[in-house]
Amino acid sequence: MIFLRVAIPSPLRRLFDYLPLEPSLLQETQPLNEQEYLPGMRLTVPFGRRQLVAVLVEVVTKTEIDPSKLKPIINVLDETPPQPKFILDLALWSAQYYQHPLGDALLQSLPVHLRKGEPCERVHEFLLHAVDGAESLIGTRARKQLEAYQLIKLHSMGISSDALKAELGSTAAVKTLLEKGAIEKRHRPHIAKHPKEPLREPAKVLNCEQQVAVDAVNNQQGFKAFLLDGITGSGKTEVYLQVIEKVLREGKQALVLVPEIGLTPQTVSRFKARFNVDVVYMHSNMSDKQRFHAWLKARDGDAQIVIGTRSAIFTPLANPGIIIIDEEHDQSFKQQEGYRYSARDLSVVRAHGEDIPVILGSATPSLESLHNAKAGRYHYLTIDRRAADALPPVVELLDIKAAELTSGLSQPLISAIENHLNDGNQVLIFLNRRGFAPSLSCHNCGWIAPCKRCDARLTLHQKPPHLHCHHCNSQKPIPRNCQDCGSTELNAQGIGTERVEQTLTQLFSQWPIWRIDRDSTSRKNAMQEIIDEINKDEPGILLGTQMLAKGHHFAKVSLVAILEADGGLFSADFRGMERTAQLITQVSGRAGREQILGNVIIQTHQSEHPLLQTLVNGGYREFALNELTNRQQAALPPFNYIAIIRAEASTAGRAETFLQLAKQTPSIEQVSLFGPFPAPMEKKAGAFRSHLVLQSNKRPLLQQFLSQFCLLLEHHPLANKVRWSIDVDPYDMF
Ligand code: ADP
Ligand code: ZN
Ligand code: ZN
Numbered sequence: 001m002i003f004l005r006v007a008i009p010s011p012l013r014r015l016f017d018y019l020p021l022e023p024s025l026l027q028e029t030q031p032l033n034e035q036e037y038l039p040g041m042r043l044t045v046p047f048g049r050r051q052l053v054a055v056l057v058e059v060v061t062k063t064e065i066d067p068s069k070l071k072p073i074i075n076v077l078d079e080t081p082p083q084p085k086f087i088l089d090l091a092l093w094s095a096q097y098y099q100h101p102l103g104d105a106l107l108q109s110l111p112v113h114l115r116k117g118e119p120c121e122r123v124h125e126f127l128l129h130a131v132d133g134a135e136s137l138i139g140t141r142a143r144k145q146l147e148a149y150q151l152i153k154l155h156s157m158g159i160s161s162d163a164l165k166a167e168l169g170s171t172a173a174v175k176t177l178l179e180k181g182a183i184e185k186r187h188r189p190h191i192a193k194h195p196k197e198p199l200r201e202p203a204k205v206l207n208c209e210q211q212v213a214v215d216a217v218n219n220q221q222g223f224k225a226f227l228l229d230g231i232t233g234s235g236k237t238e239v240y241l242q243v244i245e246k247v248l249r250e251g252k253q254a255l256v257l258v259p260e261i262g263l264t265p266q267t268v269s270r271f272k273a274r275f276n277v278d279v280v281y282m283h284s285n286m287s288d289k290q291r292f293h294a295w296l297k298a299r300d301g302d303a304q305i306v307i308g309t310r311s312a313i314f315t316p317l318a319n320p321g322i323i324i325i326d327e328e329h330d331q332s333f334k335q336q337e338g339y340r341y342s343a344r345d346l347s348v349v350r351a352h353g354e355d356i357p358v359i360l361g362s363a364t365p366s367l368e369s370l371h372n373a374k375a376g377r378y379h380y381l382t383i384d385r386r387a388a389d390a391l392p393p394v395v396e397l398l399d400i401k402a403a404e405l406t407s408g409l410s411q412p413l414i415s416a417i418e419n420h421l422n423d424g425n426q427v428l429i430f431l432n433r434r435g436f437a438p439s440l441s442c443h444n445c446g447w448i449a450p451c452k453r454c455d456a457r458l459t460l461h462q463k464p465p466h467l468h469c470h471h472c473n474s475q476k477p478i479p480r481n482c483q484d485c486g487s488t489e490l491n492a493q494g495i496g497t498e499r500v501e502q503t504l505t506q507l508f509s510q511w512p513i514w515r516i517d518r519d520s521t522s523r524k525n526a527m528q529e530i531i532d533e534i535n536k537d538e539p540g541i542l543l544g545t546q547m548l549a550k551g552h553h554f555a556k557v558s559l560v561a562i563l564e565a566d567g568g569l570f571s572a573d574f575r576g577m578e579r580t581a582q583l584i585t586q587v588s589g590r591a592g593r594e595q596i597l598g599n600v601i602i603q604t605h606q607s608e609h610p611l612l613q614t615l616v617n618g619g620y621r622e623f624a625l626n627e628l629t630n631r632q633q634a635a636l637p638p639f640n641y642i643a644i645i646r647a648e649a650s651t652a653g654r655a656e657t658f659l660q661l662a663k664q665t666p667s668i669e670q671v672s673l674f675g676p677f678p679a680p681m682e683k684k685a686g687a688f689r690s691h692l693v694l695q696s697n698k699r700p701l702l703q704q705f706l707s708q709f710c711l712l713l714e715h716h717p718l719a720n721k722v723r724w725s726i727d728v729d730p731y732d733m734f
Helices: 085-097 102-108 143-154 161-168 172-180 208-218 236-249 265-274 288-299 310-314 343-354 367-374 411-422 497-507 526-534 566-570 576-588 610-633 654-662 699-714
Strands: 003-007 016-018 042-047 050-060 126-130 183-187 224-230 253-257 279-282 305-308 320-326 357-362 379-383 394-399 426-430 439-442 459-462 465-468 490-493 513-516 540-544 557-562 599-604 641-649 671-684 687-696 723-728
Touching: 003 042, 003 102, 016 042, 050 085, 050 102, 085 102, 085 310, 085 343, 126 143, 126 161, 143 161, 143 172, 161 172, 172 183, 208 224, 208 236, 208 379, 224 236, 224 367, 236 253, 236 265, 236 320, 236 357, 253 310, 253 343, 265 279, 265 305, 279 288, 288 305, 305 310, 310 343, 320 343, 343 357, 367 379, 367 610, 394 610, 411 426, 411 540, 411 557, 411 599, 439 459, 459 497, 497 513, 497 540, 513 526, 557 576, 566 576, 576 599, 576 610, 599 610, 641 654, 641 671, 641 699, 654 671, 654 687, 654 699, 671 699, 687 699, 699 723
Parallel strands: 224 357, 224 379, 253 305, 253 320, 279 305, 320 357, 394 599, 426 540, 426 557, 513 540, 557 599
Antiparallel strands: 003 016, 003 050, 042 050, 126 183, 439 490, 459 465, 641 687, 641 723, 671 687
16 A cells, blocks of 8 residues: 655645545546656645645655545656656755745746646657557557557657647547557657867956866866855856856756846857857746746756756756856845745755755855855855956045035036046946835925835835835825825925936936836836947946846946945844945946946945945955954854744734744744844735744754744644744845
């Protein structure tokens, strides 16, 4: 007697036992014997009143449930598991580590097509073959079947069902013939591609530091994690390319992960321009079908380079050679809702399991990775010079304490912009706030237009005119009167990108202004069109939010201006400083990437602030090393491990009660619980939110505690009145 232990997409953190397929006459599929059930196969199972696609995790001979109460599965969807055992194990490990329900985690590791239960076949992957002498199985009266059988028999190398359909007009007989055993489906033989020269264009001659990095990775046999810490424009991508070249020559594949908005056509074209191989990419703007095909090509070894965003970490590779995480500090590698895994951290787990090297690259490495490098767990590689003789930009702090500002622009900055434009260059202006103004307020009484569903102000937008909550997305028309005193004197407070754009258009009417933020790029291809304009290298002004900060290479930008550096200096979040330093450094790094020397002007009211001083005088690395010391003293990550339980409910106080009750679990030594606290933004989208923070200096202890704690939360009396989630290694505390 065997039982099938399966993972089901349900919020419950457990597996479910089923009986194997019933040997019923009505069943279309033949029952399988014990050895034919392989972990990873997809099944359909009855669950309550529904039928769900589930994944087989284990075949067992004992169950804790009375076997007479177990139901048989409905169907087996795969002949062989669609993903290799290794990816299944990675997904299981990840579900456990991030305390996420297994079924959901396993299904999320698969392409959407497969989650829906569609066949895992490529077009013409299988061919139909006739079984010799099977006429007797068909019977003489089944004319259509005989006709189909004869036709298939004519094709001694097999025929695809599409081709057969074209000849017969229908393939209805095929199913019956398969069932009768008169014909069979066989894999189309894989025709190995001839190894060809992988280089399409010659590789660049590396400078010393690049060469050291490439040699270190290329001489590595088996697993090792490398941290490639190279300043902006230092040629990290060239290092990746030359490492990949070796991987390709060995007939292996490379998996490259990039931040969410880093996967631009430019990134892809750099890889395609260099290599003569199949490059596929995977990101959220592709259709499910396109992603599925890319996934299959990666799995079957038909694509040699796979470039993708976060979820591509679960893409199977037939011949894994290397994993590269570009801009490893980027927050988009951590999924921020639902299944909160970190693709960066999983990449190290995966590389270890597949025994291949992994490179984490960044100009502003995360403190976690720097800490690992300092502790000797990662091999630390640095590039401190820009490639191709470009010089690092000259950075200036511009104190604007008493200055008069025009939409956030000081007079010295306006003059500098003008000079750079007159020299025929481009200027990049960074303001991390979209919309026209961050709030609308009453001149008479000080009332500020609030979001009714959040503890937040509404942002004023002019294109089109409306008030918009950036937290819950609710929108409303701009009121004529103050809702407290009725005055009509309502003013826009502060600056957003729309407002700066308006002013720049007046000040610099003869030059083009390209605004890049979520609003201006929401239309499909809009971002690409703007970038194409910028890359014509005509003088003009790029104005935008952090979308501009990431990985772009604009040859003509000679001046970068940061309008307000102060917002990030006083964040309540323990990663606030790190994020601000990364953002300032990355934005600054867009200046002077080729022949022209770059300038950076940072406007601030806090020119003496230690963060800004360190960044300007010592650079990101000095900042990061100082900040690591601070984290150590405060016992914060990476010197300590954290998980947050976030709970929310529509009634005030309920989430807190939920966490308060949960907190009474027997604790484990060396795991501390803090809270529950109201979330930094307590009310959001109509829900009241509360946090509980768990901390330990021993990761396994925290893990052990969390798994018990999760079960407790699941069975909590308030569990279905509260929405709650667990975030292990949270990126932020919001
Ligand atoms: P990063 O990824 O570190 O920001 P890039 O790889 O984009 O830097 O390199 C910046 C520029 O320098 C690119 O135009 C690239 O083609 C060029 N470059 C990189 N390495 C070399 C090299 N060894 N010789 C000449 N040019 C190089
Ligand atoms: Zn008022
Ligand atoms: Zn809101």
